[in-house]
Amino acid sequence: MATVRLENIDKGYGRHHVLRDFSLEMRDGECFTLLGPSGCGKSVVMRLVAGFEHPDEGAVFIGDRQMSGRGVYNIPPEERGIGVVFQEYAVWPHMTVFENVAYPLKMQKRPQDEIVRRTREVLAMIGLGSMEERIPSQLSGGQQQRVALARALVSKPAVMLLDEPISNLDANLREEMRFEIKELQKETGVTILYVTHDQEVALAIADRIGIMDANGKLRQIGTPHEIYDEPVDSFVFRFMGVANFLPASRQDGGICLDGSSVALDAALCEGFDAAGGRGPVMAGFRPFEVELRRSGGGIEALVKRVALLGASIDYRLELGGMEFRVQQDTAQALRDGGIFKEGEQCSLFFRKLRWFERKQVELEGEHS
Numbered sequence: 001m002a003t004v005r006l007e008n009i010d011k012g013y014g015r016h017h018v019l020r021d022f023s024l025e026m027r028d029g030e031c032f033t034l035l036g037p038s039g040c041g042k043s044v045v046m047r048l049v050a051g052f053e054h055p056d057e058g059a060v061f062i063g064d065r066q067m068s069g070r071g072v073y074n075i076p077p078e079e080r081g082i083g084v085v086f087q088e089y090a091v092w093p094h095m096t097v098f099e100n101v102a103y104p105l106k107m108q109k110r111p112q113d114e115i116v117r118r119t120r121e122v123l124a125m126i127g128l129g130s131m132e133e134r135i136p137s138q139l140s141g142g143q144q145q146r147v148a149l150a151r152a153l154v155s156k157p158a159v160m161l162l163d164e165p166i167s168n169l170d171a172n173l174r175e176e177m178r179f180e181i182k183e184l185q186k187e188t189g190v191t192i193l194y195v196t197h198d199q200e201v202a203l204a205i206a207d208r209i210g211i212m213d214a215n216g217k218l219r220q221i222g223t224p225h226e227i228y229d230e231p232v233d234s235f236v237f238r239f240m241g242v243a244n245f246l247p248a249s250r251q252d253g254g255i256c257l258d259g260s261s262v263a264l265d266a267a268l269c270e271g272f273d274a275a276g277g278r279g280p281v282m283a284g285f286r287p288f289e290v291e292l293r294r295s296g297g298g299i300e301a302l303v304k305r306v307a308l309l310g311a312s313i314d315y316r317l318e319l320g321g322m323e324f325r326v327q328q329d330t331a332q333a334l335r336d337g338g339i340f341k342e343g344e345q346c347s348l349f350f351r352k353l354r355w356f357e358r359k360q361v362e363l364e365g366e367h368s
Contacts, residue, residue, distance in 0.1 A: 002063035002081070002158035002191055003028045004049055009058035009069075011044055018044050019216045022058070031185045031192040033202040036212030037239070042195045044216075046161050049193060050084055051077040062159060080159075083152030083190075087164040091136045091147050097123070098132035101150045108155070122150045125187065126180070142173040149181070153188065160185075162194045166201070178204045199240055203228060211236050234356040235364050237284050244324040245282040245361050248272070257283060259320015260299045268353045275355035282361045284354040287314070287327040291349040294337050298347035303340045313339055317346070 004026040011019040018041040026032040034042045047053040048060055051067060051074065059069030062081065068074040077084075091100050102119040110118075123129045126146045136144050145165060152160055166177045182205045185192050196202055202209050203224045210221045213235055220232045231237035234245070247258040254263030255272055275281050292315070304323060305316035313333055315326045326348075333339050340346050 003061075004032075004159055004191060004193060005061040006045065006048065007059045007061070007069075009045075009048065009060070010056045011041075011048065011053065012056060017216075022216065022218070024210060024218065024221075026191060026193060027208075029189045029191055030207040031182065031194060031205055033194045033196060033206035033209045034212065035196060035199065035202045035209055035239075037214050038197055040212045040214050041216035042197075042212055043163055046163050046193060046195045049159070050082055050161050051075060051080055081157055082159045082161055083155060083157035084161045085145075085148045085152050085163070085165045087167055091144050091151075093136050095135070096132060097128055097134050097136075097139070097147055100136070100147050101132075101154055104151060104155045118154055118156075122154045125153075126150050126184065140173075141169050142177060145169065145177060146180075149184065153184070153190070157190060160190050160192045162192060164196055164198075165194075167196070167198065174201070181205055211239060231354070234282070234284065234361045237354060237356070238364065242287050242325060244285050244287065244326075245356070245365075246285075246319065246322055246324060247358060248281055248283045248355075257299060257319065259322070262297075262299045264350070264353070268350055269355075271355040276357055280358035282356045282358045284356055284361075285350060285352060287325045289351045289353075290326045291351060292326060292328050292333075292336075292340065293347045293349065296347050296349070298349045300345055301348050303342055303344045303346055306340060306342055308339070315340065315346075317348075319348075 006022060006024045009019050009022040010017070022045070024045070034045060036042050044053060048055055054074050055069045059072070060067045066072050067080055095103070098119055101123060102115050105115045105118060120129065120132070123132055126149060128143065128146055128150065131139070131143070136147070139147070148165070162181070166174045169177060178201050194205060206224055208221060208223055209227045211219045211227060213219050220227060220236045227236065228240050231240065237243050248255055249258060251261065251263070255269045256263055272281055299319065301317040301319040303315055304318050307314040308330070311330055313328045313330055315328065316323055317326055
């Protein structure tokens with residue numbers, strides 16, 4: 001297997017600069033997911049690693065071998081030891097499953113007995129061993145995507161590049177395939193670069209995640225837990241799911257959310273001073289990081305909207321002229337006295353707050 005390293009990459013198309021001084025390293029044998037909004041340049045990163053594109057400045061390495069950049073001859077894709085799976089399955093409709101998967105080995109002019117052995121091994125690995133004589137039109141979308149994965153794996157690549165490979169599948173198949181990809185990575189030990197804009201997929205399969213913003217800048221690299229629970233800024237926090245922001249300030253020696261005179265617990269206020277210095281600050285929290293009660297001395301808010309989503313209830317609440325979302329477990333709500341109705345008052349108890357500079361939150365909100 002191999003590490004993948006991009007050093008100080010610049011890449012543009014005419015006057016449009018996609019990447020500037022972009023650096024990234026993927027560890028040997030890890031599943032690294034590059035996550036960001038559409039058009040941020042994440043697919044360009046993958047194409048640079050694959051050799052389909054070449055950097056204007058900087059260098060690309062796979063293992064210890066430089067593949068492109070800095071005046072070095074650009075190593076073609078077929079000589080980079082990579083496997084690539086795109087969003088479209090790109091399986092040949094006139095070939096059987098076996099022929100599709102065996103094709104890379106045939107192009108390498110491997111011995112016939114080796115072609116048969118390795119093709120059947122990888123087909124068994126992905127659960128298509130009994131379907132090798134079928135043609136793609138006889139397969140489901142998920143099975144065709146497995147064929148594409150098997151074809152990329154059969155050459156035993158050092159690196160697998162996956163560009164939104166399951167986005168065309170329905171919800172159930174997407175969930176099934178993301179776990180299968182993770183299991184394949186564990187079984188083969190191949191280094192994977194997975195490019196997506198789907199936060200759930202990234203969190204489910206990645207060892208580490210890199211978050212890119214719309215300008216092609218890496219905002220944070222970390223484990224799924226670090227990215228989701230310990231975001232370095234409000235962009236990452238907002239991008240990784242529904243995010244609420246409420247302004248807060250010091251009042252009578254305590255820290256209160258604007259619109260309430262109830263001081264927050266000291267444990268919730270860690271990071272307040274660092275976030276704003278002497279400037280205005282925002283408290284950030286997820287909808288499920290709030291407990292709702294009918295009474296008990298918490299922060300009072302008004303219920304503006306109620307939506308029953310089955311296992312959970314989605315509320316829109318109002319505090320100090322600002323609205324935000326809170327989700328509550330339906331069973332818990334019924335145990336605690338029933339579901340709130342529109343127009344009722346409720347008491348808020350926060351489980352966790354993160355602190356951000358208010359100016360940054362407002363600026364990024366304008367561009368989101």
